[in-house]
Amino acid sequence: MQVTDKKTHIINHAVELFAEKGFEGASIRDLAARAGVNVAMVNYYFGSKEKLFEAMVEDRASYTRGLLDEIASNPGYSDLEKIELIIDSYIGKLFTNRKFHRVLHQEMMLSQRESLQDAIVEILYPNHIIIKNVLDHGMKKGAFRKVDAPMVIATIIGSINQVLLSRKLCNKMMNKESEYVPYDDARFSKRLGDHLKQLVSAHLLPRS
């Protein structure tokens, strides 16, 4: 196995472990056992637990980029269509990358490793800007009513995060049995997307 592959292999298990136990709760020994490598290899490759975490963030940070930007810059869509496409695309992104996204959330809530917090903000912020630009453009052109754009963004992303926060709470709210995994069910993604699109449309579109 190549060096890069081995690093990636460790990082993949690190995402799982950090998502389950948090940074402090995850031990190098546990990680090594899961990844099937010697404990010393983690420090050999990454230097320290903290640097491993940073390497993991850097490796996975790209998951947010690209797709939203393409949608927003595509001249073939109306502003409302862009918002709707962004909603669906963002749901897909967060659902598939939910473990890493969970790690980012954990780290953002804690006031340790503050420099990492700034890095995480820089990862998430571009997505907000993309949505903001579409909202601002729509309002300027009169396609949208005058709304509190940052709050609309908080609502879109916050709604998705809320169902991602806890599978147990989500299932209880949605009246699903406790073993159900909503994030793997395309019907649930569609349900969330439909709700958000209807909600945001009613909010943004001028009254007839």
Next chain:
Amino acid sequence: MQVTDKKTHIINHAVELFAEKGFEGASIRDLAARAGVNVAMVNYYFGSKEKLFEAMVEDRASYTRGLLDEIASNPGYSDLEKIELIIDSYIGKLFTNRKFHRVLHQEMMLSQRESLQDAIVEILYPNHIIIKNVLDHGMKKGAFRKVDAPMVIATIIGSINQVLLSRKLCNKMMNKESEYVPYDDARFSKRLGDHLKQLVSAHLLPRS
């Protein structure tokens, strides 16, 4: 100082510490130093770190109860008025109790101490039910359009949680300087409340 007072005193500092560092990241020695008591006192009073955590949850769990229920059961309000009052009331609640609420969020995201997760769900769920009943009643009476009630709840609570998640991210989104503390600013609470009320009204009210 009375025994109960001393316990409460330790719990108060525990909320702060757990909110800052998470369960695993918080040490008994750090807690004892902050609370100004001997390290052994924590185990003397609570038995263990884990039992201290549970005692803290039990002590603070009541923060969610009461207010929302009063609003929902008050016959003097229309269904929309109830929703609007619940939104403002819930924002106030979460903002003032944000540190404990942050601890609950952290714990809910991790897959350790699963029994505690169930307990936390039981703490938060009643609030959801209160909102759900109002929504269902309004839909049944024709005051509201047919909407996805659980998703509407996820949106209301998720939006508030999103701005509570990270002060840094929130300030960046809202174009505030990084030292600003939005949760202590009544204007920010009002801004969030106004947004949510406008959003939910547009979503719930039938088109003219």
Next chain:
DNA sequence: AATTATTAATTAAACGTTTGTTTAATATTA
């Protein structure tokens, strides 16, 4: 192509700290 020299990868064991917790002695209160 075979052999040697060099570097990289891997391992088990140990290191020093920190952790939650307990103990045994002392002080305080009832």
Next chain:
DNA sequence: TAATATTAAACAAACGTTTAATTAATAATT
């Protein structure tokens, strides 16, 4: 005097990390 509260010290376990020895792979030299 008896129960409770408080303390400093010690305990064992787990932690991240380092070491020193060994194996594997690569490069250089004959």
